[in-house]
Amino acid sequence: MATRGKKAAEKVKVLMDKTERIRNIGIIAHIDHGKTTLTDNLLAGAGIISKDLAGEQLFTDSYYLEQERGITIFAASASMVYDYNGEDYLINLIDTPGHVDFGGDVTRALRAVDGAVVVVDAVEGAMPQTETVLRQAMKENVKPVLFINKVDRMINELKVDAREMQAQLGKIIDKVNKLMRGMNKEKFEGRRGDAGEAGEAGETGEAGETGEAGETGETGEAGEDKGERGERGWKLDAAKGNVAFGSALYNWAISVPTMQKSGISFKEVYDYCKQGNMKELALKCPAYEAVLNMVTEHLPNPLEAQKYRVPVIWHGDAESKIGKSMAECNRDGEIAFMVTSISVDPHAGEVATGRLFSGTVAKGTELLVSGVYKKNRVQQVGIFMGEERVEVERVPAGNIAALVGLKDAIVGSTLSTTEMVPFESIKHYSEPVVTVAVEAKNTKDLPRLIEVLRRLAKEDPMLRIEINEETGEQLVSGMGELHLEITTHRINKDEGVPIIASPPIVVYRETVGELAGPVEGKSPNRHNKFYFVVEPLGEEVVEKIQSEGLTVGKDKVALRDSLMEAGMPKEEARKVVNIIEGNVLVDMTKGVQYLRETMELVQEGFKEVMLKGPLAREKCRGVKVKLMDVKLHEDSIHRGPAQVIPAVRSAILAAILHAKATFVEPVQEVFISVPQNLLGNVTREVQGRRGQILDIKTEGDMVSLQSEAPVAEMFGFASDIRSATEGRALWSTEFAGFKPIPQNLFGEKVLEVRKRKGLKLEMPRASDFVSS
Numbered sequence: 001m002a003t004r005g006k007k008a009a010e011k012v013k014v015l016m017d018k019t020e021r022i023r024n025i026g027i028i029a030h031i032d033h034g035k036t037t038l039t040d041n042l043l044a045g046a047g048i049i050s051k052d053l054a055g056e057q058l059f060t061d062s063y064y065l066e067q068e069r070g071i072t073i074f075a076a077s078a079s080m081v082y083d084y085n086g087e088d089y090l091i092n093l094i095d096t097p098g099h100v101d102f103g104g105d106v107t108r109a110l111r112a113v114d115g116a117v118v119v120v121d122a123v124e125g126a127m128p129q130t131e132t133v134l135r136q137a138m139k140e141n142v143k144p145v146l147f148i149n150k151v152d153r154m155i156n157e158l159k160v161d162a163r164e165m166q167a168q169l170g171k172i173i174d175k176v177n178k179l180m181r182g183m184n185k186e187k188f189e190g191r192r193g194d195a196g197e198a199g200e201a202g203e204t205g206e207a208g209e210t211g212e213a214g215e216t217g218e219t220g221e222a223g224e225d226k227g228e229r230g231e232r233g234w235k236l237d238a239a240k241g242n243v244a245f246g247s248a249l250y251n252w253a254i255s256v257p258t259m260q261k262s263g264i265s266f267k268e269v270y271d272y273c274k275q276g277n278m279k280e281l282a283l284k285c286p287a288y289e290a291v292l293n294m295v296t297e298h299l300p301n302p303l304e305a306q307k308y309r310v311p312v313i314w315h316g317d318a319e320s321k322i323g324k325s326m327a328e329c330n331r332d333g334e335i336a337f338m339v340t341s342i343s344v345d346p347h348a349g350e351v352a353t354g355r356l357f358s359g360t361v362a363k364g365t366e367l368l369v370s371g372v373y374k375k376n377r378v379q380q381v382g383i384f385m386g387e388e389r390v391e392v393e394r395v396p397a398g399n400i401a402a403l404v405g406l407k408d409a410i411v412g413s414t415l416s417t418t419e420m421v422p423f424e425s426i427k428h429y430s431e432p433v434v435t436v437a438v439e440a441k442n443t444k445d446l447p448r449l450i451e452v453l454r455r456l457a458k459e460d461p462m463l464r465i466e467i468n469e470e471t472g473e474q475l476v477s478g479m480g481e482l483h484l485e486i487t488t489h490r491i492n493k494d495e496g497v498p499i500i501a502s503p504p505i506v507v508y509r510e511t512v513g514e515l516a517g518p519v520e521g522k523s524p525n526r527h528n529k530f531y532f533v534v535e536p537l538g539e540e541v542v543e544k545i546q547s548e549g550l551t552v553g554k555d556k557v558a559l560r561d562s563l564m565e566a567g568m569p570k571e572e573a574r575k576v577v578n579i580i581e582g583n584v585l586v587d588m589t590k591g592v593q594y595l596r597e598t599m600e601l602v603q604e605g606f607k608e609v610m611l612k613g614p615l616a617r618e619k620c621r622g623v624k625v626k627l628m629d630v631k632l633h634e635d636s637i638h639r640g641p642a643q644v645i646p647a648v649r650s651a652i653l654a655a656i657l658h659a660k661a662t663f664v665e666p667v668q669e670v671f672i673s674v675p676q677n678l679l680g681n682v683t684r685e686v687q688g689r690r691g692q693i694l695d696i697k698t699e700g701d702m703v704s705l706q707s708e709a710p711v712a713e714m715f716g717f718a719s720d721i722r723s724a725t726e727g728r729a730l731w732s733t734e735f736a737g738f739k740p741i742p743q744n745l746f747g748e749k750v751l752e753v754r755k756r757k758g759l760k761l762e763m764p765r766a767s768d769f770v771s772s
Contacts, residue, residue, distance in 0.1 A: 011081040012383060012390075015090035019329055019398045020301050024092045024355070026109050028137065029119035030129035031097075031732060034149040037248040038119055039095040041287040043080060044251075077353060077384035077400060082288075084296040091295065092383075092400040096133075106133050108340040108411060108461075111423075112355040112400050114309065115143045115299030117291065118176065122154040122168070122245075126175045128671050128734045134176070138183040141309045143234055145242045145298050147291055148172055152247040155273040158700075162270040173243055177236050190233030242298040244290045245269075250278035253290035257297075302329045302398030306357060313338075314357075316421030325358040331396035335359030335367060337403075337415040338423045342459050348380060348404045350458075351389065352413075356401050359417065362394035369406065370414040370422035379405030411461045425549050432464045432477035433666035433711050433735070434504045436484050438491065439474065441498040449474065452495045456487060463487060477507060479735075481715060506712040508663045508753060509621035509738055510613030512536055516659035518628045521651025521770060523643035527633035530602070530647050533588075534655035537624040540566040542582045552579055572626070578603045580610045583623040594632045594639065601641055602627065605648025614653040614764050615661055616753035621738060622664075625652055654766040663749055664738040666711040669694075672721070672731040673704050681724040689713035690742075708736060 015021055027039055079092045094109040110116065116137045120126055137144055148169055154160060160168060181188045236243050238256055246253025259265050264285055272281040306329045310318075317323055325333030336358040343351050361367075365378045382389045382402045395401040409415060414422035440449045450467070453474055457465045464477040478484040481504055488501045517533035544550065544566035550559060556574075563573040571588075577599065578585040585606045589595060606625060613620045633639050670691065674682050676698065682705060683693060691709035698704075714733070721729050741749055751761055 011088065012079045012090055012385075013392055015081060015088055016392075016399055017331075017396055018090070019303050019331070019396070021087065021089045022092065022301050022398050023089060023115060023295055023299050024113040024302065024305075024398075024400055025295055025299055026094045026096055026106075026113040026116045026137075026142070027119060028096050028106055028110070028116050028133040030121070030124070030127035030133075033119045033121040033124070033127075033130070034248045036095055038117070038147060038149065038287070038291065039078070039093065041248055041251055041253075042091075042093065042292060043078060044288060077402075079383045079385060079400070082292045082296065084293060089296050090399075091292065094400070107136055110136050110140045110142050111313065111338060112340045112353075113142055114302060114305035115145065115295065117147050117295065118144045119147050119149050119248075120172055120176065122148050122151045122172065123158060124673070124730065125172050126179065128669065128732055130176075131179055132734060134179055135183050138180060138187065139312075141184075141187065141305075141312045143187075143299055143305070144176075144180065144236070145294050146173065146176055146236050146244070147253070147294075148243070148245045149248050151245050151269070152250060152273045152278065155270060156276075162267055165270060166266055169238075169245060173236055173238065180234065180236070184234075187234050189235070240298075242294060244294050246285070246287050246290060247278070248287055251282040251287050252278065252285045253287035254285050255290045255294055257293060258285060258290045306398075310357065313424045314421065315424060322358065322416070322418060322420045329398045330358055331360045331398075333358045333397070334418040334420075335361055335365065335416055336420060336423075337361060337367070337401075339406075339409050339411055339413045339415065342409070342411055344455060344459065345389065345404070348389075350407060350409075351382075351402050351404055352406045352409045352415075353384065353400065353402045354415075356395060356397050356399055358397050360394050360396045361401060361403065365417070367406065367415040367417060368419065369408045370416070371410075372408045374408050376406045376408055376415075378403050410458055431546075431735075432462060432479055433507050434480055434484060435475050435477040435507055436488065436504050437475055437502040438488065438499045441500055445497050448495075449491070449497050449499065452491055452497055456490065460487075480711075480733075504715060505756070506666060506710075508616070508618045508665055508741070508749065510615050510618050510656070511620065511622045511662060511664050511740075512656055513660035513662055513740075517626075517655045519651050519655040519658060519766075519770060521647040521649075521654075523639070523647040525633075525638060525643055527638045528643055528647055529631040530627065530644075530651050531629040532648075532651045532655050533626040533628055534652065534659045535624050535626070536659075537582070537584060537622045538567055539622065541568050541584075542622045545579060545582050545584075550579060552576060572624075578606060580607050581619050582621045583610045583625065586624065586626045588626050588628050589630055592630045592632070594634070594636070595630055597636070598630075598632060598639055598644055601644035602648050604641070605645045606652060608645070608649055609652045609656070613661070614656050614769070615663065615750050616759065617757060618663070618753065620656070623656065625655070650769040654769040657764060657766040657769070663741040663746060665741050665749075667708055667736045667739045668711055668714060668733040669736040670707045670709050670714075670717075670731065670733050671704070672707070672729055673702055674725050674729045676701055676703050678725045678728065679703050679705070682721070682729060685717075685721055685724050689717070708739075710739075 077092065077094050079090065082089050082091055094113060096106045096109045118130065118134060120130060134144065154165060154168065241255055241257045244253050244255040254264060254269060262284055269281065272278070307327050310326045314326065318327065322334050322336060326336050335356070337354055337356050339352045339354040341353045343353065345351050361378060361381055363378060363381055366375045367378060368375055380391055380403070381393070381395055382391045382404070383395070383400070384402055389402055406415065412425050414420065438449070440446045453465045453476065457463050462479055462483070466475040476484060476487060478487060484504055488499065491497050491499055512534055513536065515533065515535040518531040521530045521532065522528070541563060544562060548562060550562055552559065559576065560573045563576065564570055572586045575587050576584050577587045585603060587599070610620045610623070670686065672682055686693060686707045686709060689709050690713050691707045693705060693707045695706040696703060721731055747763065750763065755761055
C-alpha cells in the first residue's frame with residue numbers, strides 16, 4: 001500500500017474509539033448509475049487515492065474481471081478519514097454491485113451499515129433496481145441520502161435549459177420520496193418529538209428551510225445536541241441538505257450548503273457544463289466535499305443508529321444485558337458480531353467481515369459461532385481499505401471489522417462471547433433460478449473441484465451447490481446467466497481447475513392446482529397407515545414465508561399470527577409442524593397414540609418429497625400437506641424409519657399428482673427504454689420470448705416499456721436486444737417470482753427435465769406410488 005494509504009490507516013486506528021465520529025455507509029444504486037466512480041471521488045477526498053485518477057481508477061473494483069467488464073461484482077469495503085469543520089470523522093464505506101445477479105451482496109452490505117448514499121442517474125431517473133435497493137435499506141432501517149449523478153449528461157445530451165434541468169431534478173427527488181414513503185412511512189415522516197427533539201417544526205423538515213443550510217430552526221438545533229437526529233423525518237429535501245447533484249466522472253458536485261459556501265448555484269453549473277469547462281467546476285466544487293459533508297451531517301453515528309436498528313435485526317429480549325449493550329453500542333459489553341461477507345485471503349485463509357454491534361474484539365478472543373455452537377479463536381483483526389486488509393490491535397463496537405481464524409463462520413453467523421439469540425437471518429429478495437452442471441475435465445481434479453465449489457458457496461450464499469450422486473455432476477445454481485458465467489470463470493481461471501460447464505438451464509418448481517385426498521399411504525409391512533390431503537398454500541402465505549424467513553421454532557404464537565395475517569385459517573396455522581422451501585406440513589390429527597414419537601419420521605418423508613417432487617424431482621413450492629389421520633402399530637419395532645418414511649413419501653407423492661400437479665417457472669420483469677422509432681423491434685423481441693407487455697410510457701422521444709418474461713426464454717437476450725435496437729436500448733431485469741407454466745408446454749417441459757435427469761420418459765401417475 002502506498003504511503004498515502006498507510007497514513008490514512010494510522011488515522012483510522014485513532015478514530016475507531018470515537019463512536020460519535022463514525023459513519024458506516026453503503027453506496028447503493030441501479031447498475032451503471034455511477035457508484036464506483038463516486039466511491040473513487042470520496043476516497044480521493046480522504047487522501048487514499050490520487051485526485052487526478054479519481055473517477056477513472058475505480059479503486060474498489062480490484063478484481064480484474066470487474067475492470068475488464070466495467071461492472072462491480074463484489075461489494076468492497078474501505079475505511080477513510082474525512083476532516084469536516086476541523087474535526088476528523090471515520091467513514092467506513094461499502095461500494096456495492098448494481099447488477100441484479102449480484103443483489104445478494106447489496107442485501108448483506110446493508111446489514112453492516114447505518115446510512116446509504118442512493119445514487120441516481122439524472123438522465124434515467126429512479127430505475128427498478130434503485131427501488132429494490134432502497135426497499136432493502138428502508139427494511140433494515142438504514143437511512144438514505146440522495147446523490148443525483150450525471151447532471152452534465154442531462155444538460156449536454158438532453159439539451160434541457162437551466163429551468164427545465166431544475167424541474168427534472170425535482171421530479172427525481174419526488175419519485176424517490178414517494179418510494180420511501182410507501183416503504184416505511186414512520187421513518188419517512190419522523191416522530192413528533194418531545195421538547196429538545198426536532199419538535200413540531202422539525203417533523204417533516206418543512207419549517208426553517210429558508211434558514212442557513214435548511215436547519216430546523218432553534219428547536220431542531222437543540223435536539224441535535226441531544227443526539228436525537230435519528231427521530232427527524234428521513235424525507236429528502238434539497239433545502240435540508242440531504243440531496244447533492246453532480247458528475248462523479250468529472251469530480252464535481254453541489255448541494256444547498258455548498259452553494260451557500262462557494263456561491264456556485266445551478267445557473268453557474270449549467271454554464272460550466274454548456275462550455276464543457278468541467279476542470280474548473282471540479283476545483284470550485286469538488287464532489288467529495290458535497291457528498292462527504294452530507295454524509296457526516298445527515299447520516300447517523302452508531303450510537304444513534306443502533307437504538308432503532310437493533311430491534312429490527314435482532315429479536316431477542318431488549319431488556320437483557322446483551323440487548324442493552326447493543327442498543328447502547330457499548331464497547332465494554334459482551335461481543336455481538338454479525339458476519340456479512342466471507343472472502344478468502346491466499347495467505348491468511350478465510351476472512352469474515354461484518355459489523356460489531358457490542359464489545360471490543362481483539363486478537364486471541366474466543367467467539368461462539370451461532371448454529372454450530374463451537375468456539376473459534378480470532379487470529380487477526382483488521383480493517384479493509386479496498387482490497388488491502390490492514391491489521392489492527394483491536395476494534396471497538398460500532399465499526400466494520402475483518403476477522404481471521406473463524407473457520408466455522410458463514411455469512412449471516414452471529415459471533416459472540418456469551419450465548420445469545422442470533423441476529424435475524426439476512427433475507428435475500430430473490431433466489432437462485434439458473435443452473436449449470438459442471439464437471440472436472442480430468443478425473444484427478446475432482447477432489448479439488450469439490451473443495452473450490454464448497455469455498456465459493458461459503459463466500460457467496462446466493463450460489464447453491466448440489467452434487468447429483470446418480471450422474472456424478474456438480475450442479476451450481478445462481479441468480480442469472482452473468483452470475484454463473486463469473487463463477488465458472490473463477491473456477492477455470494482463478495482456481496486453475498479445468499471444467500466443462502453445460503449450457504445454463506432453468507430451475508422449475510412443482511406445485512398443485514386443487515385439493516386432493518385423503519390419500520392413504522401404507523408402510524411396507526402393512527401395519528401403519530397415513531392419510532394425507534394436499535392443496536395449494538396460497539401465494540400470500542408463500543410470500544410471507546419467504547420474505548420473513550418463517551420457520552417452526554420456539555415461538556409458535558408469532559408463527560401462527562404471521563400465517564393467519566397472510567390468510568391461513570387459524571385452525572391450520574396453529575398446527576403447522578414443518579416449513580420447507582415455501583411448503584408447509586400441518587398436523588390435523590386428534591389423539592393418535594404414538595404419533596409424537598413418529599412425527600420426526602413423518603417430517604423426514606415430507607421433506608424428501610418437497611425437495612424432489614413427483615413430476616420430475618424438482619423442488620416443490622406452495623404446497624400445503626395436511627396429515628388427517630394415522631393408524632400405527634403398537635409395537636415400536638414395527639414403526640421404524642424403514643416403515644414410516646416410504647409410507648409418508650408415497651402418499652404425499654400420489655396426493656400431489658391427484659391435486660392437478662403442475663410446473664411453475666421463474667419469471668423476470670424486463671424494463672426497456674428505447675427511442676420511439678425502435679419500439680416495434682423491441683415488442684417483437686419480447687413477445688417472441690413468451691413475454692407479456694405490462695405497460696408502455698412515453699417521455700419525449702423515448703419509450704419506457706415494462707414487461708414480464710420467463711427466465712428460460714431470456715438466455716442470449718442481451719445480444720439480441722442490442723442488434724434489434726442498434727445498441728440504443730437501455731434495459732434491466734428484476735426477479736418477479738414464479739408463475740404457472742402454460743398448459744400447452746407443460747408435458748413437453750416435464751419430459752425435457754426427466755430426460756435430462758435420466759428418469760423414465762413418461763408422465764408419472766398416482767398409481768406408480770400407491771396401490772388403489
